[in-house]
Amino acid sequence: MIDLHIRPAAADEAKTILAFWKEAAEGTSITDDVDGVARLITRDPEALILAESEGRVVGSVIAGYDGWRCSLYRLAVLPSHRRQGISTALLEAAEKRFLAVGGRRGDAMVLEANERAQHAWAAAGYHREDHWRRWVKPFV
Template sequence: MGEIRLRAAERADVAALLALWEVAAENDSRPSDSADAVARLLARDPQACVVAEFDGRLVGSIVAGWDGWRAHLYRLAVHPDYRRRGLARRLLVAAEERLVALGAGRLDAMVLEGNDLGQSLWRSSGYTPQPEWRRWVKPVS
């Protein structure tokens, strides 16, 4: 197999990103993604989303969000055909390097209780669950 390249996502990637997330991401218990929302993210922080590209096709992603206060990781996803070859790890390392360079002292990710695959990835990458916290949410429009 040729080289899988990591780079920042661009405005032109939005449709391909949404298509990747349809088949590859953790999609339960969350609002659905939209092209507008992804475009807004990239307009606000053009380096926030790192993608893995192979042969012109997006095969992996991660969003490394930094708001100047906290750092959050979202949308870590690898296309099913490209799993188990260290790609999530590569994406995570790239995201971690970016967030540390921006000043983050701690990184976090939301992981569904039933997502054993996701939990195994985060655990093996040094992340641990924080049982004393529960996320409180309020949908707004």
């Protein structure tokens, strides 16, 4: 078992987090820049949860709550640290956060082509809802 510390991200870690996502996360987002990450942390300091081992970021999850929905994004673990309970610890922290603010259900964004992630979410007790589709419109 590795020594793991779960904590919220700090705004000055945006560059570190972006570099971590390039290595550990699947896909990219329109908000994958220093301003986007810093804005998230500034608006909701508890939303971006990191797993750290030996001073290095090894996992992340965004647990956003807008007063209505509990949204989960960017569950990612370094390839060298997978299958060690890190995503479980991150999701436990996210779910604890949601329960504390009165959240009732977590919704996760998972890429269709990312079968590994789909298995991980299913193992954590989440299920796919095929009757919904995501609709998006970039503003920039």
